[in-house]
Amino acid sequence: MEPTASSTALVSSALARLGIDTPPKHLSGRKGANTWRAGNWTVKTAVPGARGHLAHETDAYTLLHHQGIHPGVQHHHGEAGRWLAVPWIDGQSLWDLFAPAREGHATGEQRTLMREAARHVLVALEEFHDAGWVHGDMQTENVIHTRDGRIEFIDFDNARHLDLPLSHPYRGGLIHVIAPETAQQLLATADTRDVALTPHAELFALGASLFWSWTGTRITHYRGAPDGPHPDILTDIAAGRRRNLAADRPWADPVLERLITAATRPEPHTRSYRG
Template sequence: MITAPSGGASRPTAGALRLTEARTENPASVHVSGYLPAMQQSCPFLQPSTARGMTGWTVYEIAPDTHRYAVEAELFYAGVQAAEWIRPLMARPFGALVCENVVLLGQCADADHRELLNWPHWALKNLYSQVGVMFGKEISNRRGSSVWKATGPQGIASIKLGTGEATEVTAREASVLDQLPGYTVTAGHFDNGAWFVTPWLVGPSTWQAFRPMRKGEGGLDDAVAAAVGLCRAVADLHTEGWVHGDLQPQHGIHGEDGAVHLLDFAWSRQIGITPWMIFEGTMVHLTSPELAARITAGPQPVDTTQAADVYALAGTLWTCATGNWPLDYEAAGLGRGTPANAIREAIAAKAVPMSSLMPWPALQARLRFVLLADPDDRPTAAELATLVQAVGE
């Protein structure tokens, strides 16, 4: 575990993180074989850093039943330790190549890894960027695909890496971003994967924008504005002739200027083009019945639709408002641990009733209409924006 330096003041949060693997150039507790070649494509310093044995890894695990604030404090402390290890080495020959990585394992009941890293990363980059130490953080890592946030003196970037089966999906997303207006992307391949870099989008997600409302702290006007903004962003995408294919509460970022940018285009397609052999996208809880039926019964490849996007959009807003998925699985006998395929089959058969949880009836009545409508009867994303905007009038 992390402890205070000898002779220093004790820290009440010491023990929130357990040291899994002390600093090493060749970690055994985490796999970095895919990450390093991919990052070398976008970071000119990493390959010579690893070649000279100047890349270090320290692995920590969250202690059970630890509050997020304690984890955040210890992550900050771990970052300070790494940065202070680097600072005296920067003046030595090849000092610019020193690279330290802090890896976090385990789960915290109060926050996911992205949320845990938010303020430690913000504090560390503001403390150390001015002296030339760049900070990055991994935002997600699942099914061979990882996203990193890299911060330096010249700005902030998002780096996405795909290895193994995620290689094709990552390359496909880079291609979509390259075609969409308002997005900038640099992309490439390495032996066992693909990568791309985009400017980091600053602002809360739709899920975060609804947080005050969910907590009963007001914020209804802001939530309506966020909902309308997300609907309009999806409408703009549809106008360009695209289907998103995987709308979720975290996939819209709301900028200070009011603009909303969508994220995660791995399962997006242009109308008239099917860029995959097997469709594996969409969050199962936000999958429309007709799309669930096609995925379940076939045939593949499955063509996603804008109508299915609107279903997922309404479900996303329902989830943001209530903190729960739109369907009542318990009422359908689908308890926790039910396989995704079984849930999808039930959705396809329309055997799962809508949730009765209604903390915001004025909004949810409109969303319920969309979620229960047949595909041809659903409003467009632009029409849904108008329906939602009326809630705040």
């Protein structure tokens, strides 16, 4: 969706503050919230009433910076809305990194890279949880594998910490990767009620995301269409209707399979970050 004049004015204000005189590249936008690439920054803008939770995300980045986990951001808000500028991360999403597997032409080197990236992202999530955080939307589009081999998480508008409770009710992340126990809570509560997200449930979400990225198939064996009504999808997830990784995998990889299987075990307390 093309940005409105008010959104364009917001990003222009951000560029002036950042000292950037080249036009930004519009990356995405929906309901008053937009994301741009500007120089070495990712800039997010939100007009009043926009979807999302940019104020909370700004607070999350600020706390991450104070903890030494993130290099820091720039931001501003006023009557016209708010903007947040985050240093651009040079790399590719985990979804894009696994694309050769889904497309059927992964080389031996790429297969090794996928296996090692899966190992590293699970360790990175463990460290993130140990620091007292849960991300809230753990999916492969929100995981960046940098060109120098590091793992970076992005999009913290649903993140929470003991020192930063959510500013809004949490209703799960990407539906196709949520844990069965999260699906059960969503089915049992109204849309205005907050549901708990534990590190174990978020670990499942990452494991399910790796399953999907590698195989091209969602982890749940749906009785209907994957784009069907949410209650039907949640019911199948809550029931633990799992697909068979050994049948869906593009090739045998005992290490990668062990990592995915351990992260997505049915019993939350038995899940493991390390296979």
